[in-house]
Amino acid sequence: MTAYKSNASLKKKLSFELVRIISSLKKENIQLKKTLAEVSHHHAEHNKLVEKLLTLETLQLESRQQLPAKDEKTTSTSEDSPSFSNDEAVSHLQHMLNDALEKNKQWLEYDQQREAYVRAILDKMLWLEKHLNETNQAHSMQHNEEHSYAEAKRQVKEIYESLVKEADLWLDMLKKQVEVTHQELIIAEKRFRAREEELEALTHHLKSEIISKGSPKEECHNSEEEEQQLREETQELQARLKEEKRRSTNFELQASLYQRYMLNHHHADQEKISELERQIKISSQDLEDAKRDSSYLKKQMIRILKKLPRAEGLSPDQAKRDQQDPDSCEEAMPPSSSPGDNPVSSSHTSVLNESVLECPTCQNEYPASEYRELLKHLEICLE
16 A cells, blocks of 8 residues: 555656646747747848849849940940949849858758757657656556455455355254254153153053953943043144154255355355455556556656757757757657657658667667667666
């Protein structure tokens, strides 16, 4: 439980750190967009200046072509100095035009580099947000699974305890009924034996009186009635004895059947409990694996976050170096991610594939298309 709480606190800290980094990256992205807008505005002004220069040069050439040839011959001596000054102005304009075109080309390259860098930052932000959502979802699923397994185990235990209590009550009640029936049977047997002894004594006494008195008819008749009454009572006692034996046998049979049923039910409950315990062990193992994966991802995220570049105060040369060395952008991508996961990263795949990724520890180089091999190498090299 303590390990689970510590893991939950670590996940919360990691989530908070990811949210903070994502917010800072969003701010940097806004700043970069503003800078890109300013650069685009400056680039538009350069384009307007170049268009004006081209228009002026075109007008000058047209005006020079429209001059009559005879005016050029008659005034050749007087217009040597103005033509010379016009040639200097044209050369100066051409020089300014070439300079403006060169600067425009540099700004275009700088814009492309900044755009590539912004796309790489957006890729990082999207991946970090996706990983944060997956981590939170996995954490909530683990918590729900643990709670559901604990609740199921508690319910099974309560049901099993209630069934055991009910079976014990039924068994005690059947035992009491069997004991009462057995005592009644013993009492009935004693009464039957007493009546048999009494019948034998009366029969013996009757025979002795008949022999001694000569057996008159009235006494013989009375003795026959008494004997018949005793026989009926004996038959009634035998019937009651048989009924009590039958009831006792039925109670014993019911008790044995119920005991056998409870044993079978107990074995079935034990099998269910063992199956649930096995599932709980499997779930616990899956939870441990998920915790190890989360710890590994946390270590990888810490390494990646330490290597995130700072976007503030970048010059065109630094942006160009970032474009030539996209290691910091590529190594943050997980092995399972593909270019089709993010629409922003698919447009930048061709630029990244032209670069080379380098291990920061042993300086081994990998093409950008083989970033999975680089990640496997980083797992071995950094450990």
